[in-house]
Amino acid sequence: MAEPLPVLLEIHGLTRRFGGVTALSEVSFGVAAGSITSLIGPNGAGKTTLFNVVTGIIRPTGGRVVFEGRDVTGWGAHHLARAGLARTFQNMRLFGTLTARENVIAALGARMNRGFFGGLRRSQDPKLVKEAEKLLAFVGLERQAGEVARELPYGMQRRLELARAVALEPRLLLLDEPTAGLVQAEIEDLLRLIDDLRRRGMTVLLIEHNMGLVMGHSDHVVVLDHGAKIAEGDPAGVSADPEVIEAYLGREDDE
Amino acid sequence: MVGLDSYALTVGIVVGIWVLMALGLNIITGYAGQVSLGHAAFYAFGAYTTAILTTNLGWSWFVTMPLSVVVAAGLGVLLGLPSLRLKEDFLAIVTLGLGLVTQSLALYLPFTGGSLGIGGIPYPSVGSFSFGTDTFFLMVAILAALGVALSLWLDRSWIGLGWRALRDDELAARAMGLDVTRLKVLAFAIGAGYAGLAGSLLAHHLGFIIAYNFGFNESITALAMIVVGGMGTVRGALLGALLLGMAPELFRPLAEYRMSVYGALIVAVMVFQPGGLLGERSWVARRLRARSLKWRAKHG
Numbered sequence: 001m002a003e004p005l006p007v008l009l010e011i012h013g014l015t016r017r018f019g020g021v022t023a024l025s026e027v028s029f030g031v032a033a034g035s036i037t038s039l040i041g042p043n044g045a046g047k048t049t050l051f052n053v054v055t056g057i058i059r060p061t062g063g064r065v066v067f068e069g070r071d072v073t074g075w076g077a078h079h080l081a082r083a084g085l086a087r088t089f090q091n092m093r094l095f096g097t098l099t100a101r102e103n104v105i106a107a108l109g110a111r112m113n114r115g116f117f118g119g120l121r122r123s124q125d126p127k128l129v130k131e132a133e134k135l136l137a138f139v140g141l142e143r144q145a146g147e148v149a150r151e152l153p154y155g156m157q158r159r160l161e162l163a164r165a166v167a168l169e170p171r172l173l174l175l176d177e178p179t180a181g182l183v184q185a186e187i188e189d190l191l192r193l194i195d196d197l198r199r200r201g202m203t204v205l206l207i208e209h210n211m212g213l214v215m216g217h218s219d220h221v222v223v224l225d226h227g228a229k230i231a232e233g234d235p236a237g238v239s240a241d242p243e244v245i246e247a248y249l250g251r252e253d254d255e
Numbered sequence: 256m257v258g259l260d261s262y263a264l265t266v267g268i269v270v271g272i273w274v275l276m277a278l279g280l281n282i283i284t285g286y287a288g289q290v291s292l293g294h295a296a297f298y299a300f301g302a303y304t305t306a307i308l309t310t311n312l313g314w315s316w317f318v319t320m321p322l323s324v325v326v327a328a329g330l331g332v333l334l335g336l337p338s339l340r341l342k343e344d345f346l347a348i349v350t351l352g353l354g355l356v357t358q359s360l361a362l363y364l365p366f367t368g369g370s371l372g373i374g375g376i377p378y379p380s381v382g383s384f385s386f387g388t389d390t391f392f393l394m395v396a397i398l399a400a401l402g403v404a405l406s407l408w409l410d411r412s413w414i415g416l417g418w419r420a421l422r423d424d425e426l427a428a429r430a431m432g433l434d435v436t437r438l439k440v441l442a443f444a445i446g447a448g449y450a451g452l453a454g455s456l457l458a459h460h461l462g463f464i465i466a467y468n469f470g471f472n473e474s475i476t477a478l479a480m481i482v483v484g485g486m487g488t489v490r491g492a493l494l495g496a497l498l499l500g501m502a503p504e505l506f507r508p509l510a511e512y513r514m515s516v517y518g519a520l521i522v523a524v525m526v527f528q529p530g531g532l533l534g535e536r537s538w539v540a541r542r543l544r545a546r547s548l549k550w551r552a553k554h555g
Contacts, residue, residue, distance in 0.1 A: 055430060057429070076429070077426075077429035078430075078431075078433055078434050078435065081429075081430055081431055082432045086430075086431075087430055089427065089430075093427035093430075094423075094424070094427070095419065095420045095423040095424055095428075096423050096424070097422075097535070098419055098420065098423060102416060102419075102420075103420075105416060106416055106417065106431055106433065107431040107432065109413045109416065109417070110417075110431055110432030110433045116441075118413070119413045119414040119417070120412045120413075121412060121413055122411055122412060122413070123411060123412060123413045123415065123416035124411070165431075
């Protein structure tokens with residue numbers, strides 16, 4: 001990359017304490033617009049906590065989050081979602097009793113930010129249904145549109161969750177271990193989808209546990225360990241960093 | 256109302272009032288997933304609003320009835336606020352407490368008649384025409400039908416979808432841009448409004464109300480109705496209200512054992528049809544779905 005890309009998300013000195021435990025300690029980094037940035041680190045490094053703070057699920061103890069030049073620290077989750085930040089969850093949090101189509105429509109409708117009377121309109125509005133089915137087709141679930149989410153096979157649920165997040169038309173998509181529990185073929189499909197989304201102009205921030213997997217798909221890698229950033233850079237540089245290697249290899253026995 | 260004696264009409268009125276109660280709770284607990292054990296509080300506010308305004312100020316029923324809905328809905332917003340912070344069992348206990356507080360207030364405040372209640376609530380009338388049991392029944396039936404229509408409408412609306420999303424996973428709902436605060440408050444307001452209307456109708460129907468009409472028993476009965484019928488469905492609320500609303504009459508010979516019969520019924524439903532008799536996953540619902548699929552397969 002010759003020209004430095006504008007920074008979409010800036011994280012400044014982000015800290016989060018839970019009682020006496022410091023889950024995040026003064027973490028700072030930026031996510032360049034149009035990039036795929038990976039957040040890696042061993043279990044308990046604070047990756048999901050960072051996601052939760054950035055997406056407004058929990059408040060930071062200190063530090064700032066700046067999205068598209070606006071300070072969004074402490075904003076509620078639903079405001080951030082409407083402002084262009086969408087996410088998936090490590091343990092998948094679909095609307096289990098809703099159909100695949102309804103899961104996507106829920107996010108589509110929220111984006112439209114309707115008032116009370118708009119909210120009285122039919123949820124199965126033909127325009128919403130069409131848009132939802134386009135998104136389901138994108139993740140290969142066009143035939144499962146009418147099926148109840150919790151009855152779908154695991155791999156399909158993962159893709160449904162991605163479709164639901166994309167329905168918000170985010171500028172920044174945060175994916176929390178999207179490949180967890182998937183078999184190799186499914187992982188490759190999913191990575192292809194992520195590349196596709198990036199080509200459509202979405203910036204992706206990805207949590208990944210498996211370091212080998214992110215290397216071919218990331219422009220930038222940030223490494224967390226014990227709540228602190230220990231390295232960042234391009235994939236090759238980071239994977240050669242002795243501190244990173246130690247964080248991964250040195251503690252494999254106590255995982 | 257040829258052929259219906261006043262006894263049947265009275266039972267019909269009571270069932271209609273319970274239909275409104277069950278539909279209201281179904282919105283709060285069935286649609287939006289917010290457990291409430293204090294539904295009788297809204298019922299009480301509706302009834303007392305009507306009773307006080309008609310007897311003390313001589314206001315007409317067609318002013319006090321909508322006003323009872325508004326007052327109860329306002330209380331719904333207030334009692335709904337704890338749901339923004341509390342979940343499931345904690346919310347259940349807080350709403351239980353708020354229900355009991357409401358009942359004690361009705362019992363001890365001077366203008367609610369205390370333990371003597373409020374009597375002399377007039378039957379509705381228009382000009383020189385006074386409602387009889389038959390016309391009153393008709394009004395209750397129409398209002399209950401409107402209540403059903405609104406519930407069905409909400410279920411299919413975008414708000415209804417938001418409620419179900421929130422019920423399934425509140426955190427995910429927030430992360431998907433849903434204004435969970437507004438959805439919860441709205442559910443409590445609308446559900447309470449239904450109960451307020453039910454209370455107002457009860458006040459006119461009985462002509463006399465007392466705090467004991469609005470206790471924990473009434474809250475639990477409403478909950479039992481939607482649980483037995485099928486939580487989150489209008490047909491379930493209707494069936495529950497019909498079964499349990501008529502139960503006191505059906506089981507009149509067993510008056511002493513009525514609560515035991517209720518209890519046994521609820522246990523039986525929980526064991527054999529945990530989603531309610533007409534719930535989404537009930538035997539009846541599955542049979543009907545299978546049949547409609549077969550029909551569609553056959554007739555393209």
